[in-house]
Amino acid sequence: MEQFLSSDAFRYAVFPLAGALLGIGVKHVSRNDRYAKFRKEDLAVGIELLLTACLTFVALTSDRAASLLQANRALKLVVGQTAVDRSRAAELQRTIEQLSSHVALSGWVIALMFLGLWSVSSIVRLWGWKSETELDGKVGIAVPLVFGVLGLIAVMAGAH
Amino acid sequence: MRRLLKYLTPGASLIGAVGAFLGISHTLFRELEGSRSLSWVVFTVTVAAMVGILSKFIAEWFRQAHAAQRIFIAHPHAQQQLATEVADGLRRKGIRVWRADERVKPGENWREAIELALRDSDVLLAILTPSSSSAIRSEIAAAQRHGVRVIPVAFRGTTLPPEVADVSAVMISEADPHAAEWIVKAIA
Numbered sequence: 001m002e003q004f005l006s007s008d009a010f011r012y013a014v015f016p017l018a019g020a021l022l023g024i025g026v027k028h029v030s031r032n033d034r035y036a037k038f039r040k041e042d043l044a045v046g047i048e049l050l051l052t053a054c055l056t057f058v059a060l061t062s063d064r065a066a067s068l069l070q071a072n073r074a075l076k077l078v079v080g081q082t083a084v085d086r087s088r089a090a091e092l093q094r095t096i097e098q099l100s101s102h103v104a105l106s107g108w109v110i111a112l113m114f115l116g117l118w119s120v121s122s123i124v125r126l127w128g129w130k131s132e133t134e135l136d137g138k139v140g141i142a143v144p145l146v147f148g149v150l151g152l153i154a155v156m157a158g159a160h
Numbered sequence: 161m162r163r164l165l166k167y168l169t170p171g172a173s174l175i176g177a178v179g180a181f182l183g184i185s186h187t188l189f190r191e192l193e194g195s196r197s198l199s200w201v202v203f204t205v206t207v208a209a210m211v212g213i214l215s216k217f218i219a220e221w222f223r224q225a226h227a228a229q230r231i232f233i234a235h236p237h238a239q240q241q242l243a244t245e246v247a248d249g250l251r252r253k254g255i256r257v258w259r260a261d262e263r264v265k266p267g268e269n270w271r272e273a274i275e276l277a278l279r280d281s282d283v284l285l286a287i288l289t290p291s292s293s294s295a296i297r298s299e300i301a302a303a304q305r306h307g308v309r310v311i312p313v314a315f316r317g318t319t320l321p322p323e324v325a326d327v328s329a330v331m332i333s334e335a336d337p338h339a340a341e342w343i344v345k346a347i348a
Contacts, residue, residue, distance in 0.1 A: 012200035017207060038222045039280070040215035046208075109187055116180030122173035133276060142212020147181070149208040153201050154184055157191050 016049075016152035020145065023048055041135050046144025047121055053151030054113045060158055061106040068099040106158065113151055120147050230256045231347075232278055232308070234299040235287035243287060245340030253344065274299060279306050285347065286324070288314040297321050313343055 004010055023045035028038055075092040078085055120143060128140030135141055192198045211218065231250055235243040240261065247257040258277045264270045278284065284303035286296055300323045303310050312320055312329040320329060330346045332339040 008195070008197040008200050012197050013204045013207075016204050020208065020211075038219055040219040043211060043215045043218065046212075105187065109184065112180045112183040112187075115176045116184065119173045119176030119180060122169060123177055126170055126173065132272075133279075137213055137215045141215045142209050143177070145208040145212045146205055147177075149204050150181070150184055150188075153204060154188060157188055157197075 011156045012153050015156055016149040019052075019152055020045055020049060020149060040137065040141065041133075044135055044141045044144065046141070046146070046148035047117070047124065049148025050113065050117050050120065050144065050151040053148070053155050054110070054117055056155045057106065057110055057113060057151075057158060060155065061103060061110065064099055064103050064106065068096060068103060071096045071099060102158070109154060109158065113154065116147050116151070120144050229283065230258065230281045231283045231285050232258045232281040232299075232303070233285045233287070234260075234296050236289055236292055236296065238291075239287050239289065242340055246285070246287075246343050249340055249344035250347075275302060278302050278308055281308050283347070284308050284310045285343075286310060286312050288312055288318050288320065288329075290315065290318050292318070292321075297323060300324060311347055 024043055027045055028042040031042070071092055075089060075096065078089045078092060124135075124140055124144060128136055128143075130136045130140070188201060189198065192201065233243050233247055243259060243261075247259055247262075250257050258281060260270060260274055260277075263277065264273045278299065281303070284300065286300055288296065300310055300312075300321065304323060310324055310327060312324045312327055314320060314329045314331055316331055316333050320327075330343055332342060336342065
């Protein structure tokens with residue numbers, strides 16, 4: 001089980017698709033009971049998924065930044081000692097390098113995700129509706145859904 | 161200037177979406193380069209795209225497989241009593257019933273509510289009398305537009321409107337005290 005939970009299949013396929021499925025289920029069961037029959041509009045959870053992914057990624061990045069600060073403080077302590085523990089310092093440096101590269105990249109990913117969120121919302125508003133109440137399958141549902149799962153995948157890749 | 165602004169939002173949205181998609185994909189490709197994870201990413205994105213594109217058929221399949229039957233009852237105001245008895249009888253049989261006089265609240269757009277409810281129904285039960293209003297005819301037309309089956313229930317002496325002239329109707333007599341029971345038995 002642990003092996004499966006840490007596998008690529010779970011991280012990049014089961015988790016994003018299960019997230020989308022759960023979103024669809026929640027949307028369907030929480031809809032006004034008067035019109036509770038399953039509709040294709042219930043599948044339109046892409047924007048919600050992307051928003052969740054954006055916010056999770058922001059939280060993840062701030063966690064990374066906090067770890068970076070901690071590693072820097074630890075390195076300062078190690079270097080400040082009279083007898084410097086070289087292997088510990090090298091290990092900390094490696095960690096700092098890794099975390100710094102992640103944090104540097106995360107800024108761009110967050111910017112891209114929020115740009116995607118704005119763009120997809122505008123596209124759905126402009127071209128995603130067939131009528132007052134009916135969404136278009138491709139522009140209104142498929143495009144946001146692709147962005148939503150891509151956002152979740154980015155979060156999983158970032159957490160790795 | 162106005163023309164420029166008109167094209168600014170759609171243009172920026174498209175460029176933004178393409179840019180965000182390429183940017184996130186590029187970052188993922190760089191991070192996962194050479195690993196098998198990339199094939200899982202492609203698989204997941206493809207599944208999501210297919211779910212969206214086939215959303216209409218998925219929803220249709222889900223409805224047919226899981227949803228309880230839903231009946232929309234359209235009736236003239238004078239037949240409220242009969243409609244209530246029929247609705248009660250159908251509900252006792254586990255069928256979900258939608259009636260405008262029960263569901264549309266004051267201040268609500270009734271045309272929109274009826275249109276939405278008809279879209280979500282499996283059957284429209286139209287109670288027709290010799291003095292039926294044009295509202296029922298427009299509900300029948302809307303139901304047929306959305307592919308909803310129409311069952312006319314007509315009082316003897318009623319001429320069926322052209323929309324359902326070829327549809328077999330349940331005929332009832334006004335004096336029959338068991339009319340509601342008969343209707344429920346005929347359609348449930």
